[in-house]
Amino acid sequence: MQLDWLETFVAVAERGGFGAAAQTLFRSQSRVSAHIAGLESELGTVLFDRSQRPVVLTTTGEKLFLRARKILDEITAARADVVDLAGQVEGKVVLGTYASAGANFVPEVLRTFCISFPHVEVRLVEQAVLGIDSALSDGSVDLAIRPLEPKPTVPGIHHMPLWRERMKVVVAPDHPLAGELSPLPVTALSGYSLILSGAGTGGEAQQLLSTRSIDFSVAFWSDQPTTVVSLARAGLGVGFVNALALVAPDTEGVRILDVAGEGLVRDVGVYWTDRMYTSPAVLAMHSMVVNSPTPEGTTVIDGLEPTR
Missing domain, CATH: 3.40.190.10 (Periplasmic binding protein-like II)
Known part of the structure; x- marks a missing residue:
């Protein structure tokens, strides 16, 4: 049982809904739902009556709420004690x-x-x-x-x-794949030269494509996201990278496509x-x-x- 699950459970109970709890916790509603599902699976019981609006606690949910609230209060107090000692950690x-x-x-x-x-x-x-x-x-x-x-x-x-993050395709605007709809079928990468990370490591990008019997070659290897984007922008290959790698680089002048296919994740x-x-x-x-x-x-x- 994870502490996050209990914090989310208490927030939903106190706020009367998953959306309201998400706002309070600064989490996505899907994350809140996942936490409640994990807690219910761990306990083997249903904690909320979702047929009512706002949602209400079941009988077992009410019992857990009392204990969960006490647990979180104790943890808050313990954290306060630790903060006093944090300066002593060297x-x-x-x-x-x-x-x-x-x-x-x-x-x-x-x-x-x-x-x-x-x-x-x-x-x-x-x-x-x-x-x-x-x-x-x-x-x-x-x-x-x-x-x-x-x-x-x-x-x-x-x-x-x-x-977990999805894999993405990066191409120049005049590349043949740039006109395709997103998400792009992963089989559409067959026949192209790719820009991948993880040279010599059997990195996950190469592994993900190799297990799908896709006929591709590697144009360039680079572990630097900016380099992958720049090479793709110059038309030197098709970038196949994790989504997080595309947050920091300048992606102006390239087309970024989602990839359709189960398990295409990092x-x-x-x-x-x-x-x-x-x-x-x-x-x-x-x-x-x-x-x-x-x-x-x-x-x-x-x-x-x-x-x-």
Whole structure:
């Protein structure tokens, strides 16, 4: 049972609806619905009578509400106590990440962390996926944010899923695919030269297409979203990238298309080794990453437990 589920449950009960709770929590209504569905599945019972407007608690929902409210009040008090001690957490944290997460998720995480833990020195290392794994393994990185695919090839690395994002196609305005309707069938990529990330890693972009028996060649490899967009704008190939990679770059002069097809997604998680459990500073950063809002346009991967 996740704390987010209880917070969402209490908000829906107090506000009398999923939409009102979404506004209160600054979450999407779909996220609120997913949290309630996860909680009901975990408990094996229905918590709200959705046939009424506003929604009302069932009998079991009323019982849970009383306990959930007490739990959240206790957590609020505990957080207040921890804040008093936060200034005593010292040390250094090295956070590893890849380009698109570094541009769209990490800055706010670091801003909040540095305010909350002013005596912790923070370093950021941006690398390709294989470099992140090696850095985790040899201890030069304490914590890392990376795609779930390809899986780490070094032992002793644990992870927790964070978010999911769709894959996108990027083409120049005069490219033959630019006139197609969005979403584009993934089979339409057959016969084209693509611009992909993850050279030499079996990255998820290449894996996703290879499993669909699509006949394609690779024009260029680049782990920099701006480079992928620029190459596509110049007509040098078809960019096939994760949605988050297209938030920061200048996308003027290109056409961005959704891709139709089951499973055409990038899943992202936070990764660590057992060394994390000996460092209060790294544990604090891990908590900050896990509890920070996921980037806009992504969906939370609910219901998956961390690996140990």
